Amino acid sequence: MATTQGSKSRRSNITNNSMKAAANSPSTSTTSSSKQFLETSIDCQSSPASSSAISKPQYFYPESVNLDNERSKENVTVTVRFRPLSPKEIRQGEEIAWYADGETIVRNEHNPSIAYAYDRVFGPTTTTRHVYDVAAQHVVSGAMEGVNGTIFAYGLTSSGKTHTMHGDQRSPGIIPLAVKDAFGIIQETPNREFLLRVSYLEIYNEVVNDLLNPAGQNLRIREDTQLVEEDLNGQLNGHVRAGQLPIRLVLLL
Numbered sequence: 062m063a064t065t066q067g068s069k070s071r072r073s074n075i076t077n078n079s080m081k082a083a084a085n086s087p088s089t090s091t092t093s094s095s096k097q098f099l100e101t102s103i104d105c106q107s108s109p110a111s112s113s114a115i116s117k118p119q120y121f122y123p124e125s126v127n128l129d130n131e132r133s134k135e136n137v138t139v140t141v142r143f144r145p146l147s148p149k150e151i152r153q154g155e156e157i158a159w160y161a162d163g164e165t166i167v168r169n170e171h172n173p174s175i176a177y178a179y180d181r182v183f184g185p186t187t188t189t190r191h192v193y194d195v196a197a198q199h200v201v202s203g204a205m206e207g208v209n210g211t212i213f214a215y216g217l218t219s220s221g222k223t224h225t226m227h228g229d230q231r232s233p234g235i236i237p238l239a240v241k242d243a244f245g246i247i248q249e250t251p252n253r254e255f256l257l258r259v260s261y262l263e264i265y266n267e268v269v270n271d272l273l274n275p276a277g278q279n280l281r282i283r284e285d286t287q288l289v290e291e292d293l294n295g296q297l298n299g300h301v302r303a304g305q306l307p308i309r310l311v312l313l314l
């Protein structure tokens with residue numbers, strides 16, 4: 062999405078992080094990931110970093126959207142994170158084509174009347190820690206209380222999925238931050254017993270691979286919960302459960 066106009070999709074600098082804090086069925090409710098809105102008047106002078114200069118959207122979420130209220134209504138929320146242009150992109154003279162206009166709007170730099178609203182939009186200077194705190198932490202704490210939750214990153218190549226989900230020592234991603242939180246919650250809850258099962262899967266070109274077991278390649282997806290329960294005792298054993306992977310918190314890269 063955040064490509065220079067007319068450039069190839071490789072130049073995208075946007076990552077969609079979608080998270081689901083659903084009740085027991087993973088497919089209970091979905092919402093569209095974004096909606097385009099039209100504005101009656103546009104301030105073309107508004108700076109990419111400023112949200113104050115724009116007029117009110119005609120519909121969809123007002124900019125003052127209260128994410129906590131929305132969370133209680135929606136099972137699926139979609140968060141957008143922009144990455145900064147890389148030094149190479151800057152050298153090549155690439156330009157930002159989409160920018161975060163306030164906390165919920167993604168706006169087209171070249172045609173400001175084109176804009177999309179999301180549950181939350183983070184600009185290029187936002188840290189992964191902040192993205193986690195605002196958009197993912199509640200899924201982790203919910204999972205620790207027994208509510209199924211999924212966090213996954215979706216985006217074009219080089220859009221920042223690995224940076225956001227995996228990160229590095231200096232800037233840990235959502236996965237290490239979630240694991241740290243999970244163990245922190247366990248430590249703070251000595252009167253409860255927890256059972257953690259961890260799987261690390263890759264879905265690449267519709268092929269599911271077990272990243273913790275080199276032999277677990279091209280796993281079959283099965284619907285039969287009976288088989289899944291058997292398999293849980295023997296790790297993934299060559300297949301995973303459709304719709305509900307055998308861990309509460311599923312992180313997909």
Ligand SMILES: Nc1ncnc2c1ncn2[C@@H]1O[C@H](COP(=O)(O)OP(=O)(O)OP(=O)(O)O)[C@@H](O)[C@H]1O
Pocket residue numbers: 143144145147185216217218219220221222223224225
């Ligand atoms: N928010 C960010 N701030 C600074 N650098 C970033 C950010 N997001 C991504 N990058 C950098 O952009 C480059 C591409 O990011 P990354 O490898 O995470 O993309 P990806 O979506 O995982 O790509 P692929 O699908 O090809 O694996 C990396 O060099 C990464 O360090």
